[in-house]
Amino acid sequence: MIRHEPEYEFHSVFAPYIQDYLALKASLDEKCVVHGNILRQFDRYCCEERIEKPLLSEMLVSNWLITKCGEKQSTHGTRVSAMNCFSGYLNSVGQEVDWHPLPGYTSRNFRYAPYIYTKDELTRVFKSADSLHKPYGKSQFHLVFPAVLRVLYGCGLRVAEALELRVKDVDLENGFLFIQTAKFGKSRRIPISDSLLSYLRNYMQSNVSLIGMGCDNYFFPNAYGECYSQRTVYDKFREILWKSGIPHQGKGKGPRVHDFRHTFAVHALQQNVEQGKDIYVALTGLMVYLGHSKITSTEYYLRLTAEIYPDFLQRADAVCAQVIPEVVQYEE
Secondary structure (H helix, E strand, C coil): CCCCCCCCCCCCCCHHHHHHHHHHHHHCCCCCHHHHHHHHHHHHHHHHCCCCCCCECHHHHHHHHCCCCCCCHHHHHHHHHHHHHHHHHHHHCCCCECCCCCCCCCCCCCCCCCCCCCHHHHHHHHHHHHCCCCCCCCCCHHHHHHHHHHHHHHHCCCHHHHHCCEHHHEECCCCEEEECCCHHHCCEEEECCHHHHHHHHHHHHHCHHHHCCCCCCECCECCCCCECCHHHHHHHHHHHHHHHCCCCCCCCCCCCCCHHHHHHHHHHHHHHHHCCCCHHHHHHHHHHHHCCCCHHHHHHHHHHHHHHCCCHHHHCCCCHHHHCCCCCCCCC
């Protein structure tokens, strides 16, 4: 499926600067959708207020930031973050900037609490996925979805990374996945466990007519050979949770599909400790495996593992206890 970036129109006095800023981000292969939407809102506000000078003043930005009453702290933080990036660009091209965000603006006190599936819950989820009935029409989602869920948990992938895998990215002979479309533009090569490798070989063999043999074919294609949307996976997952007897707590509370990634990380750390492996080595390996850009993102899982498994630290060496930091923000 070819992704098309939305086209924005800007009309305020900041319009040429916003357009150049987004064009710069696009040239660096950075995603522009979130910043584009936020800056479009800011552009409309400037038009409504008839701002005539491209001065990013304290009053202008502060007044715009309070236009959305009752928004979530995380949403507010995202808007501030986008404006902070844009203000940095304005400053770099010689424009006047009199606004600077206060420390802690990115809502770091807010954090989604990951749901860590138990082994029994995972078994029930996979069983429910395997029992899906064939949808109406040409859809073969009932064949693809069980494999997608196993890859999410077995390899700790992000949903988009799994859905965008192509045949050439799945080395079924040597047991590796090549993640080409990772977050932050970082590619990585990760091993597949023996049990998952055996499952994927059977999946490929049983569905070769759906997948095809072309190197660029999607490994988890829809009926038209295109990439499934994340929304399709999210919506169907609710049904799987219900069939598995796992209650959903409501929007924004989970359990989520993305929690398979968190569960993988926690279970991996727990297994490493049980096998007597050095925790420093385990953390570094997990950071590379998950595609994190910094070790602090991975350190979060140390504390999470210790919270879920109280005897975790007792089984780790004494140094491990001092490695676990008070992390207030982590990368998903």
